[in-house]
Amino acid sequence: MDSLAARSRVRSRKRFLLAAMGCAGGMVLFDQTVVAVALTPMARDLGLDAAAMYRVVLIYVLSLSSLAAVVGMIARRFGFPRTVRCGVVLFAAAGWVVLRSRRPVLDLRLMRLRAFAVAVALTFLVQAGQLSLMLHAAVHLQQVEHLSVLTSGVALLALVVPLGAGTYLSGRLRDRFGSARAATVTGLACAAAGVAVWTSALASGDPYWQIPGMLAAGLGMGMPIPALSAEMMNSVPDDARADASVLRQTLRQMGGAFGIAVIGAVALTGKDRTANGAGVFTGAATVAGFVGAGVFLTLAFVLALTMLPRRTDLTPP
Template identity: 35%
Template sequence: MPEGPPPPRRRYVVAAVGCAGGMVSLDQTVVAVALDPMAHSLGLTTFAMHGVVLVYVLALAAFVPVGGMLARRFGRLTTFRAGTALFAVASGLCALAPPGEAAEPYLVAVRAVQGVGGALMMPVATSVITDVYEEESRGRALAVYAGLAQLFLVLGPIVGAVLTQLLGWRSVFLVNLPVGAACLWMIARARLGNRAGGGSLSVVQPLVVIFSLVVLVLGLYQCGVWGVTDIRTLTALAVGAGALLLAVRLILRSRRPLLDLRLLSVRPYAVAVALTFLVQGPQLIVLVHGTVYLRQAMGLSLLATGTCLLPLVAASAAGTFLSGYLHDRYRSVRVPVLLGLTAAAVGAAAWTAALPSLVYAWQVPAMILTGFGTGLPVPALSAALMRVVPPDKRPDASVLRQSIRQLGGAVGLAAAGAFALAANANADDAAGVITVAATSAAFTVASCVLAVTLPLAAVALPRRARTGGRGSAGPAA
């Protein structure tokens, strides 16, 4: 009898997708540390500094469903490889950004491409691990995958600071080239199959979704410059909202929808996705604006800035890992979610109040509370929402969740950026300086979102303890 294909090498699978997820996590922290020296080197305005981060997160949100569609059509292995290569190459191109007037459009365009690469990787990672591991060992494999991503997140501030200080800000982008190459090598060694479903690709649905999200989010961000009541702001928001409604209508009527929006009719799933959306924005706001504050307002060196960020990112990683334990210990999603939101709301408010003092010691307890609180809810919510959908719908549920989660980050960053731009003086905007008042405005957005999300979660989450076995709520990326 002819022999079948060799079994996949599982350790290479986990290492490859873990490093890929780590690249996406690492990018958030190292770029935040490098923003200030990048702005001064290239002559970026404050608007462009925000835009470099915002366009990356927006591309993630807009193209995650496209990544899911391509994985079904061409196979997950092909999509993962393409996303990894695109992310690494675009990251390398970011390091070649020219100074002067060309810097802003160049960086925005290449960062968008980098976000597209990340979006192609994200829908594939967890489904690949789920396929190659049996149920009894799947939880541990997913925990290792999430742990690698969290390790990259925690190391990001120090790695970014050391690289920027020793080799310049361009090196924080170049670091993704060897990591990406290692991911491609490991996924080749993993001997995975590449099952492709075939079928036609939808073009209209992705185009309408991408157009609607870009116009809506950038219109929200631009209102910090134009003003809320400016006709340009109102037009952009109206066009974006109208296009989004059209996209929803097209998706619901399609036999091959880009996103399975009907999953939102399952109330526990819809609640978990909505709360994930609301948490993602504040988490990115405090990371990005907190980093620039330490560097610009407090005047810390690059290495000191990276070190001073550790309480935030380490607490976030701790919350992520503790989430699964609390979920399984109390057999209820309410415990980790409400505990996390309470800590995050209190921490963000306290941190906002401490910003004008410019005293780091007063900010550390608030940073720990904020990081721990924002890290705690998402893994438990992820486990809860995947449990309430049928097994055959879980890949679609994962893609929809990732899309909405990243959209939450983009909307949060856009709203905080608009408030920061409105609070900044024109001269500071032109010089690429974010003042304490502007940082406080951005933090106020995060604090208000968390303060509103807490009572919503208390009302919407199920009160009855769940039934079923343990081990279902390990860390989730």
């Protein structure tokens, strides 16, 4: 009887942890969507041109990536549950914790593990494409299609909702095939194809024609990350999983910053085509952003196809 009660408590704790992780991931996606949708009215109110809009997003993403490392150290020192409950208060002590710690903020030695390094590289590339795509899509809907902030946010649900569905499908595929390869390769192929379809529909000027591409891109981009996260955690020893999680999340956010920086630099080199005299984006900027996102996703697809194993040993080293 006691054994049954203990197993029930363990299952309850696992469900709570899974729900907490799901909510946290949803909050990050929601936050990125809000930033993308709010960028245009913020630029209009503050008089920001196209270059300044890119800088705003870069500051946001770089801040997020740096805080991921700091919060990871706090969780490693004080424990995950206490960090979640007291996170807001502990932010004030972040600097003190980093300075007093004898361990590095980011344990880059984990990159010597081939499976971990490949999964991190893929996560980096996926985030570079995903954040760039979401940013340019939100700006396009408002500045080119002239939709309101609310309407553009609703329109982006065609991208965001399939992302959630993709995360669910990712776990099912990994369990069935025993590795992250099936979910990652399939997802990236779907995402790259969706971006191509979406880009070709931009010229129509009708947001409804963009929905098929949005659905495919969202579903595809939602599939790699959960499977790759499991692959990363499985590739490191148990006592290094906290460090691995911190490094993964930090480099993932840095991937988003890298994507915005590269695509923004390319778009701004053709500023006469991508922005008008007031610094407002034109359709050419959207195409540049979408093509850049497609390139990152295609690179990730090639890397996954050539480097991910067909099956993974479920016993960590």
